[in-house]
Amino acid sequence: MKKVKFRAVFMIVLVVLFLILIFFGKQIAPNDPYVSNLQAANEAPSAQYPFGTDNLGRCVLSRILAGGAASVYSAIFIVTAVFFTGTVIGLVAGYGGGWVDQVLMKITMVFQAFPGFILAVAIAGMLGPGLENAMISLMAMYWTSYARLSRSLVLQVKNETYIRAAIMCGAKKRHILFRHILPNIILPLMTAAVSDISNVVLSMAGLSFLGLGVQAPQAEWGLMISNGRQFLQTAPWAIIFPSAALFVSVVLFNLAGDCVRDAVNDGGGR
Amino acid sequence: MASDFILEVKNLEKVFRDRIGQGGRVEEDVAVKGVSFQIQRGECFGLIGESGSGKSTTAYMAAGLLKPSGGELLFHGTYMQMVFQDPMKALNPRRRVLDNICEGLIYRRDGRSKAEIREEAFKAMDLVQLDRGYADRFGRELSGGECQRATIARAILAHPELLICDEVTSALDVSVQAQIISLLEDLKNKLGLSYLFISHDIALVDSFCDRVAVMYQGKIVEMGKTRDIIENPKDAYTKRLIGSVLTL
Numbered sequence: 001m002k003k004v005k006f007r008a009v010f011m012i013v014l015v016v017l018f019l020i021l022i023f024f025g026k027q028i029a030p031n032d033p034y035v036s037n038l039q040a041a042n043e044a045p046s047a048q049y050p051f052g053t054d055n056l057g058r059c060v061l062s063r064i065l066a067g068g069a070a071s072v073y074s075a076i077f078i079v080t081a082v083f084f085t086g087t088v089i090g091l092v093a094g095y096g097g098g099w100v101d102q103v104l105m106k107i108t109m110v111f112q113a114f115p116g117f118i119l120a121v122a123i124a125g126m127l128g129p130g131l132e133n134a135m136i137s138l139m140a141m142y143w144t145s146y147a148r149l150s151r152s153l154v155l156q157v158k159n160e161t162y163i164r165a166a167i168m169c170g171a172k173k174r175h176i177l178f179r180h181i182l183p184n185i186i187l188p189l190m191t192a193a194v195s196d197i198s199n200v201v202l203s204m205a206g207l208s209f210l211g212l213g214v215q216a217p218q219a220e221w222g223l224m225i226s227n228g229r230q231f232l233q234t235a236p237w238a239i240i241f242p243s244a245a246l247f248v249s250v251v252l253f254n255l256a257g258d259c260v261r262d263a264v265n266d267g268g269g270r
Numbered sequence: 271m272a273s274d275f276i277l278e279v280k281n282l283e284k285v286f287r288d289r290i291g292q293g294g295r296v297e298e299d300v301a302v303k304g305v306s307f308q309i310q311r312g313e314c315f316g317l318i319g320e321s322g323s324g325k326s327t328t329a330y331m332a333a334g335l336l337k338p339s340g341g342e343l344l345f346h347g348t349y350m351q352m353v354f355q356d357p358m359k360a361l362n363p364r365r366r367v368l369d370n371i372c373e374g375l376i377y378r379r380d381g382r383s384k385a386e387i388r389e390e391a392f393k394a395m396d397l398v399q400l401d402r403g404y405a406d407r408f409g410r411e412l413s414g415g416e417c418q419r420a421t422i423a424r425a426i427l428a429h430p431e432l433l434i435c436d437e438v439t440s441a442l443d444v445s446v447q448a449q450i451i452s453l454l455e456d457l458k459n460k461l462g463l464s465y466l467f468i469s470h471d472i473a474l475v476d477s478f479c480d481r482v483a484v485m486y487q488g489k490i491v492e493m494g495k496t497r498d499i500i501e502n503p504k505d506a507y508t509k510r511l512i513g514s515v516l517t518l
């Protein structure tokens with residue numbers, strides 16, 4: 001119990017630090033991430049450019065710091081949005097039942113019929129490149145799992161004895177939803193959401209890598225990896241460091257998800 | 271007083287149609303077929319029968335939690351409450367015990383303030399001999415017997431005229447069983463409750479109920495004064511049921 005709590009606090013501190021670092025990335029950056037210095041193109045790491053420069057002579061470290069917001073904050077925004085919409089859709093389907101359930105689940109199935117990332121690529125391709133369109137397409141890819149999870153959780157608890165007892169006491173539908181069902185299903189959904197942040201960060205980087213997300217010259221990790229590819233032989237740092245940043249954030253949010261899950265299981269009881 | 275009866279049940283039926291059998295056909299499970307009985311005010315009416323005989327289904331229909339497939343239900347009172355078969359599942363694990371108990375009154379909106387309801391809930395806890403110290407615990411942090419006391423507190427907080435008890439002791443160990451039964455006796459005298467008392471334990475029904483109905487495969491096979499039935503059973507199934515206890 002104590003160990004779980006300590007780990008949770010530790011992870012929260014790490015995540016918060018990481019988020020602050022990225023939030024002030026542009027201010028912290030040692031150089032202007034958008035100023036190119038062609039004389040210093042593809043330069044190895046040095047005191048002035050700690051992570052080297054890219055093919056246009058821009059500071060890689062500064063671009064990583066500035067690009068974090070597009071990767072991580074947009075991922076958090078996407079996960080928050082799909083968490084809410086998916087959970088509400090699942091609640092309505094599971095608790096409402098009947099034809100409402102059937103219609104909502106058919107819609108979910110249509111979205112799930114495509115392999116997730118292919119669906120996102122298709123929608124982003126249709127909407128055209130850009131950060132907003134990439135976010136819309138990733139929401140379309142990710143909301144279904146929350147709808148399905150929350151529906152199945154609702155189905156598990158909606159016939160529980162304590163809900164029958166509440167009905168006997170005269171509880172209305174809204175009381176049952178907000179006092180009994182939601183508190184008993186929200187933790188597993190939140191666990192899924194925290195672990196999903198890293199998936200979305202990767203998917204976002206993937207879209208940018210394919211040229212469907214953030215557009216040059218804006219800094220974004222996936223895009224930086226994509227650009228760095230051509231100069232892998234001469235300037236490997238331009239691809240290694242953005243990849244490392246991506247890796248660190250993915251690992252961080254995965255571990256945070258595990259922590260939340262452990263904390264939930266620990267306090268979950270029966 | 272409108273009627274001597276608090277609850278009248280006439281020809282109650284329940285057919286479950288939610289099981290899919292071979293070949294995708296919807297199977298019909300007749301759980302209750304043509305059950306009729308009446309409970310007088312202040313009476314303790316027992317319902318006994320083996321597992322699967324339809325006791326809980328009858329109770330749920332009487333409580334209004336399950337829609338009957340046929341028959342009539344007449345409740346000549348204002349409030350009815352139910353205590354459930356599995357006490358551990360009858361409290362919301364993620365709400366505090368006091369909030370769970372307060373539910374008995376909180377939805378009624380009869381002008382009682384939250385504070386008044388809490389005060390009454392504490393008194394109900396006293397009445398069921400659940401220490402007030404448990405109020406701030408969560409539902410999942412109580413033992414079975416404590417859970418059952420809390421659910422009884424919630425039920426009596428609603429000032430019901432009829433309390434439906436569905437095998438309230440079968441999930442508890444023997445000494446706790448005895449405590450709960452004496453608590454129910456006590457409440458009967460203090461509050462003038464009527465009971466629909468469901469059990470498969472004949473000795474328990476013998477000590478607690480004025481009249482009893484014996485259920486077998488969804489039907490009532492015999493009904494009468496508890497002592498008469500036990501001393502002089504007419505139905506073959508009742509004889510077997512009583513015989514099995516006597517040989518123990």
Ligand SMILES: Nc1ncnc2c1ncn2[C@@H]1O[C@H](COP(=O)(O)OP(=O)(O)OP(=O)(O)O)[C@@H](O)[C@H]1O
Pocket residue numbers: 286287288289299300301319320321322323324325326327328355437470
């Ligand atoms: N939702 C359901 N769908 C289909 N059949 C059901 C359902 N609920 C109960 N039944 C069936 O109805 C019959 C009566 O069940 P019920 O729960 O009323 O029995 P019981 O007398 O309370 O038994 P126990 O002593 O084990 O609690 C059983 O055969 C059961 O399988």
Ligand SMILES: [Mg+2]
Pocket residue numbers: 325326327355436437
């Ligand atoms: Mg039962």
